[in-house]
Amino acid sequence: MAIGSVFGNGVMGVQKGLSTLNKASAQIARVGVSEDPTGDITKGAIDLMQGKLQVQTSAKVLETANKTIGSIIDIEV
Secondary structure (H helix, E strand, C coil), X not given: CCHHHHHHHHHHHHHHHHHHHHHHHHHHHHHHHCCCHHHHHHHHHHHHXXXXXXXXXXXXXXXXXXXXXXXXXXXXC
């Protein structure tokens, strides 16, 4: 796998995680007008955790790819 695609996948993962966080926070904000607030807030909280983990994991992918590029540059110089 090329390093460029690893960076691309890492960035897409961060973007997807942030999108999940935005949707989950909007869902939680709508709890006050919902007929079943318990179900909505539970799903929203779970989605928040999933989005957070997605962003953290993707950031780790980017960090590892960055370190790998640095190691490759150090070896070739």
